[in-house]
Amino acid sequence: MQEILRKKKTEYRYVGKPVRRVDGYKKVTGRAVYTVDVDLPGMLHGKILRSPHPHAIIKSIDTSKAERLPGVKAIITGKDTEGVRFGFVETPHMPADMPPLAEDRVRYVGEAVAAVAATSEKVAVKAINLIEVEYEPLKAVFHPEEAMKPEAPAIHDVIYPSGRSFWQEWGVERDSTPQKVERNIASTLKLEIGDVEEGFGNADHVKEGRFETNVTAHGALEPHGAVARYSEGRLDVWLSHMGPYMKRYWLARTMGLPESHVRVRPAFVGGAFGGKIDLFDYEYIASHLSRLTGRPVKIVLTRREVFQATRLRHPMIFYIKTGVKKDGRITAMDIKAIDDTGAYRGTGPVVVYLAHAFSIPIYRIPNLRYTGYAVYTNNPVRVAMRGHGAPQARFAVEQQIDEIAEEAGLDPYEIRMINARERGDVLPNGDVLNSCGLKEALTRAVEDGKFLQKYGKHRGKGRGVGIGLTSMFSGAQFYPFGATGVVLLHDDGGATVFTGAIEFGQGSDTMMCQIVAEELGIDMERVSILSGDSELCPIALDNWLSGGTFVNGRAVQLAAIDARNKLFEYAAELLGVSRDELQAEDNVIYSADNPSKRIPHEKVVKYAIHRNRGQQIVGVGHATPVEGAYWYPSLTTGKGRFTGAYSFSATFAEVEVDFETGVVKVVRIINAHDCGYPINPVLVEGQAEGQGYMGMGQVLFEEVIEEKGTILNPNFLDYLMPTSIDVPEMKTIHIETHDPNGPFGGKEVGEGVIAGVVSAIANAIYDATGVRFRKLPILPSDILDALEGRE
Amino acid sequence: MIIPFEFEYFRPSSIREAVDLLSEEDSIPIGGGTDLVPMFKDALIKPGKVVSLKNIPETHGIEFDGERLSIGSAVTLTEIAENGVIREHFNSIATTARNVASPQIRNLGTIGGNLCQNLRCPYYRLGYPCHKNGGKKCFAIGGESRWHSIFGGKKCFAVNPSDMATILIAHGAVLEIAGRNDTIPLEELYEGPGELSLKKGEIITRIYLERRENSKAIFMKFRLRGSIDFALVSTGIRIDFDGNEIEDASIILGSVYGTPYRAINSEEFLKGNTLTDTAITKASELAVEGAKPLKKNKYKVKIAKTLVKRGLETLRGG
């Protein structure tokens, strides 16, 4: 497919502009229908009985009393499932490990043990309270380093594959094997680049440290929920989620249905942030209960269930050693990462990989050793959350870089400029940085914040500045490995975009419509979109893969170009000019050479349909994250191409610390972000700012407090997320690098920035207090303790 | 989320009726329900009869005769925060109300409910079988004690979370209780963590306080988040001056003990003194004298001290 680039950047009408959200009107007028709003005739309500124990054997379950309660239509336990386990990760050697309902054992507080469908929520709650479960509590373990000890209780013994794995379906001819779990280690990643010992031998300064990050929660306003309707062998579901393909795949597997018999319907999503990716017990349970009862079933989780029984951010421990030359060049780095992945694998193996993969595009490190463990504990299960490994890794690495710079007599800006990567760099895994605005972002953030004038000036006196760098991928080779976009032209010249990419608040729908309006030369109002319907839309990467613009947007762009090419074919015929001289603007196609030769889109489309055997113009486009790569990188060796483009950002943070109360006040955050090209600058700024306060929350007070596997603050009153009052002054600087493979040069912006924010604030707190904090969050009590120690 | 049990709901229009209903077994008064309804949902309290106090004329209205302020117990926190008379003559009370919870909760939540609100200890709210939930253990001891008492306790170490109590006690507020002839000092409402001196069937109808000449008051609240957050430590301070000299001082600490905590030593010390730097420092140290922090709440001692110091400095300043 030939792409004809006709316009210069300055001539864009819709891309690069702060166009209003296409879904905004529905949302502000309350017309948007979220999953929690879906109400179907004859619908039943489901409730789940969850384990109060972190680790126990289920000796018996007695449902007889509940069954006799009027209004109860069905009750299920682990015995009633198809026996298929699911999981975010399933590879030939790491079978999926999560049963949709506990089988004979529970491994975390909140694990689903039984479920009820009843005529009302009230009856359903009464019924689950009537179910009697006899447990035999087992020894439990809650800290990953404890869990790795030989004497620790084994949470999983042997994990058996449940049927043909996903990889086999997609062409990897390797049989799945059972996994014998040793020392509770869910996965191990080991890699070495260069010669680390030699690298440290050549270093003039070496620094070592242990860093630890916190469990945080996504805090999406809309609680998790599902409505399932099973009828005539087909399953229809409304879910609150981040991409229909992961959901459809696992619903089909666990329910024993062909994929095409599962339809994930579009619904508005009230926030996700990584917390609504993989299949959840309640989604399977609603589907199963609907099949049993023949009626639609709705389950909406309570806020406490959302915290305790869905997913949380991975807390990680890092042991890091860095060596640099006198001049600041990094000679070696040795990282050991330990992830507490909770009672099931969740995304553990992935976060361990990503903490590394999101780091290598930042600094040139000739000799690097990385060892990572995802470790089972009896804590709630962890999953992706904005940045997925990056905030954890940056918190550790960016602080150590500052520490070693200080020892080497360099400032934090200098040492980063010396080691930062540039465009054209080839990463150890083969990925190429076709665009890289890292140094420019760093310089702009530092200049804008007057970092060099301020740094160290008030050291230990309550005011400080810090910087942090980060990078993020733009889609990876994970199911469904790419995207198809479809653009359909209507007889009035309007267009509809079809894409499996889902709008969950980030602005995907708006961005897609902008791209299509721009490429077709029609008004935005003439473009409508149907997105995220697994049956009516062509595939796209699930949007948690951060390929929303780079891959899904690219597919839609190519579809629009394809439609335009077809349109021009007919227009050339009608106008009697050559196709190559045509332009489209303001709903009119005209000859660039002779602008009086012009014809509205509408007429061309009608001509195509009317005089050419009903040929409605349909444009189709395809895109994939990494050309020529077909698999996700290895989660045990880190080998393999990862993504087609990295975005970069640098954060400047300024803080004030009150030594008498220990309160840290973030005064200012500046994010300089290279998203390639901001197709919608306001949406980009929204993403950057949202990550600004999410990152600030993670450092200053967000903390899921787990005690023996039970969350003590499972609500929005006690789990403290910043409110508008807490948000500091924030600024986004756009760094445009125009990635050659992104639509209009665009790439990722949704989740990288937060990691820079977390690390910049941590570094600023050091500058203000003179004390290095290596554990998150950094609470007033920690500051007061540390200052007391210093006195 | 639904309330998983059945109850009868009453909306009496007279005190008499309300008291009769509340004298029955298994009944409970409700104001705005912002504290109670979430507890119903979690089945922590399962009354059979819920009696609203919002339909009774005597529990409404804010009146001021130039000397005495009278606030009905069903007056909402928003009404208090926005009331002209309170803002003019008792601004520290309006400020306190404004710093409670969120606008939505203040619109519903009543002053009576705020003063009588239940403990916030997470173990209690999550239904752990602790002393306060009919069990035999305190989970905060040896567990997560960051929010708890710094002045000890008997069995329970939860703190009284009411911001309004802190400032109103500093102002010397008294309560009118239905069925009793005399008012009682608000301070005497509190007997221990989650323990009130109200007997079955007794409700607060009004709150009174006197305006004093040459008196200044302030409320300070320490919390991690700027809004919708309970105090980790708060203080309500009122100082009556005679020229520069302190005639009387009231220093109440909130969220540090099972009841609002009167810093009696610093009050005594301040009487007859002037607010010099040394006096302020001394008074703030005396305020936390005898503190016995638990494993994870030492920071609250330092913060309490800082709040008292800053409160006194502000009162001196303007």
Ligand SMILES: Cc1cc2nc3c(=O)[nH]c(=O)nc-3n(C[C@H](O)[C@H](O)[C@H](O)COP(=O)(O)OP(=O)(O)OC[C@H]3O[C@@H](n4cnc5c(N)ncnc54)[C@H](O)[C@@H]3O)c2cc1C
């Ligand atoms: C998210 C959130 C944040 C909050 N933050 C704060 C805060 O920062 N500071 C603070 O001080 N409070 C805070 N609160 C508590 C809040 O102020 C109280 O919930 C509210 O004031 C209670 O008023 P209500 O009328 O809704 O009480 P209800 O829930 O109706 O009742 C509370 C209790 O008082 C009893 N009661 C009510 N009226 C009377 C009466 N007249 N006589 C005797 N007993 C009575 C009830 O039986 C019940 O036990 C917060 C609450 C929430 C939910």
Ligand code: SF4
């Ligand atoms: S502090 Fe009180 S409410 Fe909290 S666990 Fe202990 S006894 Fe229960």
